[in-house]
Each structure stands twice: as C-alpha cells, then as structure tokens.
Amino acid sequence: MGYRNRSNRSPQRRLLSCALASCLVLGIAPLALAQSTGATIRGQVAGDAAARVTATNIATGLTRSVQSGANGSYSLGGLPPGTYRLDVERGGERYSESITVSIGQTATLNLGEAVEASSVQPATTLDGVVVTAAPVAIETRTSEVGGYVTQKQLEALPQNSRNFLAFADTIPGIAVTRSGVDEVTSLRSGAQVSNGINVYIDGVGQKDYVLKGGVTGQDSTAGNPFPQLAVGEYKVITSNYKAEYDQLSSAAITAVTKSGTNEFEGSFFWDYSNQDWMARTPRQRRGDVVQDRSAEQYGASFGGPIVKDLLHFFVTYEGKDILRPRDVTPGPSGRNVPIEQLPPSVQDLIRNSTSSPFSEDLWFGKLSWTPGDAHLVEFTIKDRKEDDLVNIGNQNTADYGTTRAGKDTRYDLRYQYSAQNWLNDAHITYEDASFGPRPITSGPGFNYQIPAQGQGGNNNPAMQTVLNFGGGTDMQDKGQKGFAFQNDFTFFGWEGHTIKAGIKYKKIDISAYQRLPPNPQYRFDIARSFEIPYEVNFTSTGIGTMGPVESDNTQFGIYFQDDWEVNEHLTLNLGLRWDYEQTPSFEDHVTPTSLVDALRAYGPINNPNVDYNYNDFISTGNNRKAFKDAWQPRVGFSYDLFGDQRHVIFGGAGRAYSRNQFDFMAREQYSLAFQSYTYRFNTPGHDCSSQAATCLTWDPSYYDQASLDALVATNPNNGTTVYMIDNDIKTPYSDQFSLGMRNAFGMFGHDWNSSVTLLHILSHDGILFSVGNRLEDGSFFPPGRSFGSAPPANLPGFGRLLIGRNAVETRLTSLLLSLDKPYTRESGWGTTLAYTYSDAKENRNNHDTFSFDYPNLDNVAFTESLGVAKHRLVATGIMDIGWGMTLSGKLTLATPEARDSLDCISIDTWNCYFNPYYADTTIGYKQLDLAIQKEWDTGTDLKFRIRADLINAFDWNNWVGWDGSRGAGRNPTDATSVAVPNPNFGNRQLNNTSRYDIAYPTRTFKITFGLNW
Template identity: 45%
Template sequence: MRKQGFNPRHNLLACALASCMVLGASPAFAQSTAATLRGQATAGGTITVTNVETGLSRKAAVGANGAYAIPGLPPGTYRVDGGTGSRTITLAVGQVATVDLGTAPATPADDVTNLEGVQVIGQAVAETRTSEVATYVSPKQIEALPQGTRNFLAFADSVPGMAFSQDNNGNTRLRSGAQSASAINVFIDGVGQKNYVLPGGVTGQDSSRGNPFPQSAIGEYKVITQNYKAEFDQLSGAAIVAATRSGTNEFKGDVFWDGTRTPWRSASRFEEQSGVKAESEEQQYGVSFGGPIVRDVAHFFLAYEAKTYESPVTFNLGRGFTVSELPSDFQDEYGSGVFTKPFDEDLYFGKLDWSIGTDHYLELTGKVRKESEITDIGGTRFSSASTSNINEETRVDLRWQWTQDNWMNDARIGYEKSFWSPEPTEFSNGYWLADGNWWDTIARRGGGDNYQNKGQKGWMLQDDLTWYGWDGHTVKAGMKYKLITVDTLQQNKFNPQFYYDINESLTVPIHVEFGAPVAGLGDGTVTSKNRQFGLYVQDDWEVNDKLTLNLGVRWDYERTPSYEDFVTPADVVAALRASNATLPNSGVNVEDYISTGGNRKADNNNWAPRLGFSYDLNADQRNVIFGGIGRSYDRNLFDYLQNEVAVGSWGSFSYNFDTALHPCEGSNCLEWDTAYLDPETLRALAVASGSREVYLNNNNLVVPYSDQLSIGMRNIVNMGGNDWTIESTLSHIESHDGIAFLLGNRRADGSFFLPGTTDPPPWNTGFAPFTNMILAQNVLETKADSFLLRIEKPYTDESRWGVNLAYTFTDSKQNSPINGWPGAFNAQTIDDYGWFAGQAAKHRLVTTGIYEAPWGITLSAKLTYATALPRYVQDCNETSWSLCHFTYYVPKEKFKQFDLAANKEFAFGDRVRLRLRMDVLNVFNWANYSGYNDWMGGANEPLSASFGTPNAIALPTRTLKLSLGLSW
C-alpha cells in the first residue's frame, strides 16, 4: 500500500544517507537526553568541561574556524575552561547550548576538586537556535509546583499542545494534540519506554493509577511536540525526554511522605446527591540516596517510592430502580452504595556510573515497578464483579560512552519486561439483573468477565556515534535492534455471564454469554517474536552565525511473525468465499483478508525525512525564526493485531433461553437446564456449534504515521531586568493509517444497510456458519491546526521567582466517532462516517508560578482552563429507529482547576533540611467531569431531558494534601 500525503523521494534520501555516511565515517548520535555545548573560541585551542558535582570531564579541540562542539554531556552544572577564561554554566536535558568563549569575561577557574559542601550555581543558557517545538520542565518546577500524584508526566500539562488528565477511576493519560495517548513516546536516559502491546504510549500506563517512574529519580525533562530530530523513533505525537538523577561527589539523601484522607477532601457532586461520602485515603512515601563510590570516578544513586490509594466509587442502579427493589443478595452487596477500591504500587530505581579517564564512561541503570489494584467497580457493577489487576515492569540498561577528539560513540544493551494482568476477583458465574431486555441492566454481581495477560519482554542493542570534526557540522547516525517477544492471553468471559429478567425469574436466565476455546486453533493465547530494526542519519549544520539547518532521515522496520505467518483456517476461508461480502456491491474483497502464511510482508517503506531550520535575526540568540517539516512513524499496537489469532482461538458465544416472557427459536435458542451453570457444559456446547465471531487483518497492513509542519518565532525580551521567553508557533499535523475494525457482514444483496436506512448494521448476517466478520484496516486519520503560545520567565536563584503561560488553540477533526478502542461498526466504510471534531480542546490555557516568599516559604500555583472535548453519540431522534446515525456534541462545562502549594524548610546545621508542605488541589472546588449521559432518546421521542448531563466526576475535588520531607 502506498502512503498518501507527504511522500519522500527515496532516491534523494538514499543519496543523502550515503553522503553523510561518507563524510562522517559512519557517524551516529542517539543521546536524546544528553546536552551538547558548542560555540566559538580561539582557533587551535582546547576546551575542557568538568561537571562540578561528579567530576566528569570532556575535552574538544577548537577548529580552524574557531568552532567547537562537545556532545554527550549529562545535564548539570559545568565549569568550562578555554578561550579567554572560565565560565560556570548549567546545561538542561537534551539541550544544544551555544556559548562563545572567545568573548566570555575572564574569571578565575574554581578548583573543582575542592568543592565539597559548596553549592556552585551555574548560569542557565537559553536554547533559542533550535527548530524543535520544545519546552523544558526544570527540577525547580518538579520540586515546587502543586501536584496531586507523583507522576512526573503531569508537569507536561504546562506545555502548549499537551494535556494530562485523570479520570474518575484515577487512571492517567498524557496526550499530544488531537492524537491518542498511544502516539507519544517517553525516552528515559535515551531509552524509549514504548508500549508495543497496549495503549497509553508508555509501558504500564494503560488503565493504571500508577506512576511510570519514581519522580525522585527524575532530574529534569523536556517535551518536544514537533520537529524532533531523526534520533527519535516509534512515535507520531510528542517525545518526552527525561534524564535521571545521578550520584555526586557528596553523599545526599531524602525521605518523604505525603497523603490525604477523607476529611481533607470535598465530597463530589454525586456523593452530595447520595448523602454518603466514601472513605478514601492516599499515601505516597519514599527514599532516595546517592553519593560517591570513588570521588570524581564512580557514583551510585538509589530511589524507592510507594503509593497506596483507597479511592471512592459509587453504585448507580440502572433503569430507575431503587435498592429496596433489588433481590436480597444484591441489597446485601449494595450496602451504602459507596465503596472504595484499593491500589498499591512499589517503584525501585538504581544507577551506577563510572568514568574511566576522560575517554570512557559506563552507566548501569535498573527499574522495577509492581502494582496491584481492584478495578471494574462502580455504576451498575458491584464489588464481586470487579477485576483484580497486576501490573509489573522491569528494565535494565548498560551504557558505554567512548569519546575521542572529534567523535563520540554511545553503545547500549538493555532488557525489558512489562506485563498487565487483569483477572476476575471471583471465579464464578456472572449475574446480570435486567429489566425486560437482557441488555437493559439494573445491576450486576458475581464473577467478572475481564481475564487477560498481555505484555512484552526482550533485548535491545543500540549503537550511536557523533562526529564533529567537520567544521560547522555535527553529523549523527545510529542503529537500534530489538528482539521483543510480545505475549497475550485473552480469555474474556471465562466466567459465563448470565442475564435474568427481574420481571420473570431470578433463577432461570434469559440469556448467556461466555468464552470457549476453539478446537484445533488454541486457547486465546498469542506469542510473537518480533524483530525491530532502525537506522537514522542527521546533520545539524551551522551554515553561518544566523542560520542553522537540521537535516535528517530515519528508516524503521519491524517483523511480526504472528501476523505475517498466520494461515487463515480452511473453514473460515470457505465461509468468506461463500459469504454475501463477495457480492459486487459489497465493497469488500475477501481475498484481501485471506492469509496463506506467505502473502503478507512487513511494512518496509517507513522512510521518515525530518527537516528543520532556525534563523537568528541578529546573531545574538534573542530573536529566532524557526520551523520544520517532517514525518514520523509510530507502530501498530499488538493488541489490535493479535485479535485475528486470539479471538479466532477463544471464541465468544451467546445463547438465548426460551422462557414465557422471552420466547425464542433458532440455532442460538435453548431450553433452560441447570447443567448450563457448569462452564464446561457451555463450552462443550460451543465446540459443537462452531458459531463464533472472526477477526481478520488486512494482508497489507502498514504502520501509522504523522506528517508535521510548523513555523514560529522565539524571542528573548528583557522586562524589569529579567529575560522572558516568548514563543509562538503555527502548526499543522496530519496522522494517517491508524487501525480501525469494521464489520464485514453483508445482507443478501451485498448491501450493508437496508435501502433508505442508516441503522442497524447487518450483525450476524451473511457469514454462516460464523456470526460476524470483523475486518482490521488502516483507515483512521486526524488533522489538527494549532496556534501555540508560550511565555516564560524562568525561575532563577537571583530573582527567586518564575512564571509560565502555555496557551493552545486547536482546530482538529477525525474521520470517525472513535475515542478509545477503534471499533467502527456502524458504517460500511470509514468514509461513510464523515468528519467529526477531534479529541483536542479548542482552547487550553495553563499558567504556573513559583515565588520564594519571606521566612523561607516557597509558594507556587497552577491554573488550568480548557474547553470540553467533543463526545460522539448515536442520534436516534428521528422518525424511525432505522435512521439512527452518529454525531457529536461538546458539553457546555469547561475544565477549570486552580491549585496552590506552600513549602517551608527548616535548617539543622549546614546539610540537614526538614520540609513541611501543604498542597490544596482544586481550591475553588470547581466540578469537572469525565462522563456524561450520551443517550439522546429513541425514535419519535423528544430529546432526552438527561442528555448531556454529567454522570462521572473527574478527579480531584477540593483536596488538602500534607507532605513531610527530610534531606541531607
């Protein structure tokens, strides 16, 4: 399949790649978290930089044109010797800082070996000559700004174009623009944390209240929303680039505790209505410690953080029923109608570094994450029907950096293992209490239906080299190889789910749904040993003292054997070729979904050019025009690809039972027998029937990608003696080839809908003996035009205050009513849906401020305002039920939240500090919502009075959080 839109010319890219490889002698670079220092100095001289806290030292020769460059520097404070003297500067994560030493004032060089116990403050160097649309999150912001959870990604919310959210279940999401959370990637110490199986972008962040990394181990990070360079892979949205903390030449440690309890939070609107406030509690605590093993040579750092939650949930009975109308066992389990659900997390991180002279640097890091929680509870779902979820992750990475006069090699080897494992809290039959129709739920109890185990594990080898011996150029290229085994177990409805009509019988069901293995095809488990390979080359070319060009291209390839080697079962092939989908007007070519085991190939057309520029109007780094155009490839989530095998081998079955009020006939109609309460009896029945749903992947699936275009201006303006950064950007982003699942069934004449109708789809039609064919296709698209504005006065130790304003205007759209799992079953093709408003707030404003008040008190604040996101609904308010169609609306409620924090430190001697802190989240207790009543009403009915009314709260309500800490 040929990509549409921004299509690179492969011959030119190949020439560019070959040219750079010749000029650079196989150069490379992938230190996405490391900083680069460059500038002008005395020709023929030598520049030496030394980290004042660790003793790490690097040298570089100054070229004949007076230019120098020193890449691969961990963020921190450095003494720079050379040129006309010495300077002390602070470099941020991933920064490319320009420092001209030939004109720097001469200052005495401090003796770094005698700095123990002395705080060295370096001058922060602003990065303006970059094409990236990027914002830095500083250690001071992480330390001081109000925060309800120690998820370090929450601070990315203050970046234009980004949105961090927490739903009523406490699950967190970070999104970039109009794309889903899966489009981002987080790079920690240069290693991508991509989730290859599940949504969320980062391993462990799908349906989790937990944190991806201990915040105490994060030094700082930056968020690149656009124009990231070719070293960044496996994303089509934002790149979050974080650097972890390291041990220094001083022993330093910190312990903390923070928490909140029921009396310290306001009741939600729904708790106020019920008159019952659920017991809740949140606690977070941890310790971090680091120091020297051998001074100036080797160091260590350790961090541990834990989180325990008891979060409130409320039962809301369906169909207007009251508790007194429920059966006695339901009443007993309902209790007060308000419950809490527990969550526990443990996070561990360790780091060792070793400098061998000035040429070699070794670094070993490890991370372990363990979570357990109860989910799937609330609303009509009682606690016995809940899910017990285990979420675990382990990562280990070894890095060797080798530096010479004009090049640096960075080699890594890593191992990762991450699994998400929900299973029913009770293994018993599920009991759904219905009102008439089996789908009209009043409440449910008994064994739940969520039973999965999905994850990834494997090895990574990465090698990168930077060559800066070509005047005016920093040439980079690199490769990455990963052998990743992706595993899924998907046995949903392992517990049969029985439905009972409260108007008829509480012991004889009217309907049952269950899962069962398919004879000869497996049991819902899928394993695929995937191989990933990536190459890139990049040239950061300082054409002159005003113009910088960033020219790069990368190519990525992934082989997925479970998809490419799959053979469609013979009975499915026969049914496909005999189905109504083969008729001329069906719009389906069934041969596109029949795999022989040899007619599918991995997508190898993933060439991604990335071109950026910055133009410094006065060559003083204060007024810079920047922009760029590029393509970036993400990847297909294995959770989507695996359905072809998993659903094909663990079928989903349903039967109706013939009762007085619910008579039925046909092959899926049964006379009730108590033997059916035995799951094995049901599964034997399913094996005999052979009727099941079938998922089929298109034989030519490709990788989703985005094309990005931006132009902007960055200014440094001095106001009141302080430098302010003002950055404005116009952005256009299009994403293509996202996977969606469409219904392949067709009616007797090959049509999807009956003539003159728009509903219902042809479920269970035209695909005998199977029920439904579900077709996976590359069809999803989004488009977003944005204006991004950032105004920042950085916090400095001299001014003792800082502010940041981030405003985003976004006009976005998408070609489907999908928000979440990509089922698109209500139209024959994706084009039949038309375009809908996209999942990005039209207006979003986030402002933050930090102020060092008298008496050693640090005050901080954060204000967030955003218009509501669109909600996609089915409109059946027509003259007939057969005219239902999808539309969208935007709730009138805005998102508003104002947070405050105050921190006071008490000194005990020269090193020990005691911290007392108070955070007040959502000070004005503004009500924000994460769910609404989306039912508009039926045919020939007036618009439902409850349509568009909120039914789920977005956390937090007004909450007081107290914190204690001790550092030394």
C-alpha cells in the same frame, strides 16, 4: 593523531572522512536506539590562536576536552545535563567560565567574553576553585517544537499523583488528564490519542508494544511509570522532532535520570491525604454514603561517591497506596432500582461497604563510572510492581471486581566514548513488562437487567444492567520481554556540521492472552424472573489452544541527521530515518481452512456489488510481508534574525511512524483461540425460536461449565465473532508541519522567553475493525438507510465477521503560545504560561478501533475530535517568600471538550450519524492547585521540610453529567411522525443522578514531610 585545520581539508579527504564515519557507524555501532539526552556546548573562543577547552561537571567531576579550530570554534557534545566549568588553555594562559545546560540542549557560549552580571548565579566550588554558573539558557536555534520541565518545577509545583509526566502540560500542545474514579493519568497531544506518544528515559524508548497508553505502565493504571525522585529534568517535543526519535506519531518526552555526585546526598518524603481532607462530591452532598478514602505516598533516595570523580551511585524507591471508596448503586443511570426489590441474598452485597485498593512499588538504581576523560559507563535498573482492584462500584458488586497486576523491569548498560571530534553512545538493554487482570471470583457471573425505557412490553427488548455480581469478566495476560543493543554516533569534525547517525536492532517476545469472559455470565430479565436467565455468554474450556498468542518481534531502524549551522543566522536540521518491524505471528498466520471455505460459500460477500474483496484478508502463510515503506524525512530550519539567539524564526516538516499495537494484530487469532459464545433461553419476553441453532430450553444443568462446553463441542465455531486483517496492513503515521518564532527579551528587569507556533498535523492509517457481513445483494444497508448496526446475516457456521483495515485519520491545526520567566535563585521566582488553540478533527470517534454503523470510513465526515478542547491555558508560578518558604501554584483552564452524540434529528432515524457537541458552558474545566513549603536548616547537613498541597483549591465542580441526547427522531414507519428535539440538549442532566457527576478531584488537602541531606 594531532589536530588538523579543518579548512585545509581537500574534497578527497572529506570523502574519505565521510566513508570512515560511515564505517564507524556500521562497525562500531551496528545496533542502535538513541535519543538526544546529552547536551552540547559550542561557541567561539576569543583570540586568534587555537585553544584547548575542557568542560568539567561541577557535581561529578566528569571532564571532556576538545581543541578549538583556528577560527576559535569549539563543540563539546554528549554532556549529561548539569553545571559545567569550562577551562580555556592557550599559550600558557588559562581562564574559566561556567554554564548550566539542560537535556538535549545545544547551548552557545562564546568564551573570553564578559558575562553579564544579571546572568550570574551563586558560586559553587570544585576543589577550591570558585565557579559562577550562568543559568540554563533556553535553546532558541532549533526547529523542534517544545520546551523543558526543570528540576525546580518537579520539586516545587503542586501535585497529587507524583507522576512526573503530569507536568508535561506546562508545555503548549500537551493535555494531561486524570480520568474517572480509577484515577488513571494519561497524555495526549493534538487530535491523536495517547498511543502516538513515546517516552525516552536516558535515551531508551519505553514504548508499549502490546497495550495502549503509549508507554509501559500508563495503560489503565493509577500508578506511575517511573519514580519522580529519579528524574532530573525532561524535555517535551510536540512536533518536528529530529530523525533519532522513533515509534511515535505525536509527542516525544525525553527524560534524564539523576546520578550520584561527589557529595553524599539523600532525601526522604512521606505524604498523606484522606477522606476528611477532601471536599464532598455533589452526589455525597445530596445524601450519598461517604466512605473512607486515603492516599499515601512515600519514598527515599540516596547517592554519592564510591570513588570520588570516578565511580558514583544513586538509588531511589517510591511507594503508593490508595484506598478508593466505591458505591454500589443498582440500576442504570437515571433508573436506580430500590434495593428492596432485589433478592435478600443479593441485598447484602450492596449494603456492605466496599473499596478499590491500589498499591505500587517503584525502584531505580544507577552506577556511573568515568574511568577516563573520554569514557562514561552507566548501569541502571528500574523495577515497577503494582496491584489494583477495579471494576467495582455503580452496578458492580465487590465480588465482581478484577485484580490487575502490572510489572515492568528494565536494565540499561551504557558506554559513551568521546574523541576529539566524534562521540559514540552505546546501550545494551533488557525489558520485561506484563499486565495481568484476573477476576477475584471464580464461578458463574450474574447480570441482573431490565428492559430499556419504552421497551418493557416488547419481545426481545434492548436491556440495561441493574446489577452484576459473582465471577467477573476480565482475564488477560499481556506483555513484552527481550533485549536490544543500541548505539548513537555523532561527528563534529566538519565545521558548521553536527552529523548524527544510528542503527537500531531489537529482539523481543510479545504475548497476548485474553479470555473474555473467563466465567460464564448469566443474564436475567428481573422484570420477569430472578430464577431463570434469558441468556448466557461464555468461553469454552475445552476448545482450541488456550495459551497466549505469542510472537517474537524484530525491530530494525536506521537514521541520519545533519544539524548544519550555515552561518550565524541560519541553521538547517536535515534528517531521514527508516524503520522496519517483523511480527511472525501475523505474517506467518494461516487462515483456517474451515474459515476459508465458509467465506467462499458465503453468498453476500461473493456478490459483485460487495465493496471489498475477502481474498485480501485470507492469509496463506506466505502472502503477508512486513511493512517496508516507513521512510521518514524530517527537515527543519531556524533563522536567528540578529545572530544573538534572541529573535529566531523556525519551522519544519516531517513524517513520523508509530506502530500497530500487538493487541490489535493478534485479534484474528483471539477470535479462534478464545471463542466467546452466546446462547438464548426461550423464556417469556425473550422468544428465540427464530434462532434455532443458539436457542435452548433452560435447564439448571447449564450452570455447569461442562454442560456449556458440550453445547459447542460439535460445532465450536457456531456464533463465533471472526476477526480478519488486511494482508497489506500499514503502520500508522503522521505528517507534521510547523512555523513559529521564539524571542528572548528583558522585561521588569528579568530575562523572559516567548514563542508562537502554528502547527498542522495529519495522521493516517489508524487500524479499524468494521463489519464484513453483508445483505444478500452485497449491500451493507437496507434500502433507504445509511446508518445502523450490522446486517443480520451471519457468516455460515460462524457469527459476525469483522475486518481490520487502515482507515482512522485525524487533522489538527493548532496555535501554541508560551511565555516564561525561568526561576533563578537571584530573583526568587519564576512563571510559565502555555496556551493551546486546537482545531482537531477525526473520522472515527476518539480513535475507536471498531465501527459497526458504517461499512467503512470512505464517505464518513470528519467531526470534532472527542476529548480535545478548543482553548487550553496552563499557568504556573514559583516564588520564594522568605523565611525558607516557597509558594507555588498551577492553574488549568479549558473550554469544553467535544463530546459524543448520536444525531437522529437532523435527518431521520434511518440516517442517523455521529455528531459531537460542546457542553453549553464557557469553561469546561478549571482547576487551581497551590502548594507552600517551609524548609528548616538544622545547622548540619540535614534539612527538614513540611509542605502542604491544596488541589483544586476553590473546589470548582467540573461537570461531566451533560445531556447529550438530541431528542427523538421520527418513526420511519410512520410518514406523519415528526422528530422531537430535546430542549435540554447540551445542558446538565435534569432528572437523574448523572446530573451530579464531576471530574475528579474535589478540593483535596495533602501534607508532606521530608528530609534532605
């Protein structure tokens, strides 16, 4: 069909076009999951006559053509990021210009106009035609809040983990943390924790439906979710993303993978560091044992043409091996127990050195086929396997550890078709991800404990752990597996409009198995006896269904987006999406009759004074419905003040729904399928006679699992914690508002970009499990009290009752500032500055899903969000210093993060409350990383490089051992007592070993060898 002048279309014809477009969406692409990875090049062709514009990818030969309108406007969408030559043909004449575009970018290039000399890069060639490419232009006319991480930054900036997400904090609004001795990398944006994030690889979401961490491969692991060698570049959007983004409530990260080109290219790297190249920690400097630690990472990539301009391949592998030393230190922090006071058989477990090894294998492969100008077919495979040994060190001996195996395999078959004025992008995907911790020892676990300070003479005192050994406590098997068929349809046929629509359908099996503890745990008060335990905690092997909680899961979503360029100044982004999800294991769950009877017979919650209705938590199998109200309007605007993309005011508002983790939703079935029991033994100092149902006289036969099973065989629910979830549970979401301005300007002879953005984000409906037990009169607290642990009355025949409801909320007001000068070969340098101010509040500390101290959060005050710094600055720089050498650096500075603290001083001990504090220091975190690389050109296609990274170059100590105790509250039974504040509150600890605890890493030197060809 020939091109028709858009301006001559009648209203009836436009309506017909709209109907046809809708049919295409519903017919061609009935199943969709699409995110913006392709770039768009648009603009005006100088002159009066229509022209044909053809974009050719310099590296792969992929071509796309479009006929310009009578006014010279053109638009080429769905382009893989890269450098393109644009050929303009009109009236027998032909001329070319070039541009480099980034992931998801909409770039404006007016053809036929002069290209400024300062924007021209070194020439590349395509079949002998010389092409000069304008550098990547920052997209200014968008309402989205975010920025780009380029391939140059991935290659040049210093790094330690090779987790590509670790560079996301170069964009304001993102914080990257590498926590604790297990070196787990996590991301968060604003006041929300990592669960609200989603990462999209080549347009496919990597959401973890079962576990925390936001995406698969990021929960409790030192590994990486994706090989860095395979990442071309990525975009970080912290707020007001368009309607195509789903299953998130905070930041979106969308990455594009590398493809093979018309040249055979490859690379290899190996980097290494060990204990001798790492500065000692403050603990080690004061005499603690220094054990061998090493970290080795290695990988290779290779790609090229199978058939030039037609079929290309790319494959990469990355491996990681870490050996982490672990010190076993008996005793709670500040009360270390001398080894000599423990039995000789146990002393050997402590004296023998131990370590925590980690290993990971990451594979990625890609085939790209372009059978014609309008077609692109891609097939990708990602495979991740890792093994980790954790829960070792401090009070845990080596045999008490847990081995964690993680797997993640994903396949993606993609077909993209480009027509004159529309584009269709379809995916068929398959995923199989699992997480399976197991104890390394099968058998009884032994917990040596001592009474807490000040309670040694009490009966049934609070206890603190001295040492754990024997069989560990963690056995899980959780995962997701299934298919999706997804598509994205874009229509360019209406002047000034880019219409995008899609439908999502996904069918996946999710499962969760959790047996805690799989080995019985025997607890000893070693102040009294090493031979007779005072308590045992165990799960039965003979009760209930011990398989996983499983469910098929159906996801459906639809969205519509119109990016409307009203005129050369104003652009509107108007979007709406709707998501729906079915999880039959929750919706069809039937509350057991025995539990229903117990609830009805439980007097306290049948009292008219009780603050909730337990009937709202009883499921009959047909009174729960999937959540249907996930409507998400997303609107934004950008106003280009002078129509030259250099000074743009932007803003927007939108709603975004995340999802409820299956691990939370399955808990009411866990509590019945994997029941945990605690029995007390009537021993000196631990009298349990008042709890006759669970009080025993010690007998060595209780070391036998069969004897423990016999205890609960006749009454399997006795003492069991019961979880129940609101039948009308909702999906968590956030409302996002932003207003800002971007500027592109010249300074010191170079092009710079800046932005300032004011954000306001409110998140709602996070799930919370609180105590459902009540006192006889239906109240939660005893008279005169407004804080404390659960009331003592158990659910008859069971134990503690926990009810899950929507309750957790956050509030964020944030100021984001960025300034960057992009790296170019001509200048030889680039820099970025990202500053974030955050006023973050939450009504539940650190998004915790449990609350035992309040009946609900209705009257709980919003406090400072834990783990969020008020001020955060991340600065990077890259500079070519000659002789084939590149110097780079990354500086991170942050004020102290809010830390948890219980306040029993301000009021009294009957009315304590959570009151976070900031450590008494100006800088809470500081780290400067440096890297220098030298590359030798051998005169052939082979290049050799050597690189040195110095992480935390100045060995700054980022202290974590702060004194969060506000002091002792008054004795509520003594009217003459007074509160005694702690004069050291907010400062470093004074008299225990935690005074010397720091956040990792210390100064670390890492060497890398590499080859490129």
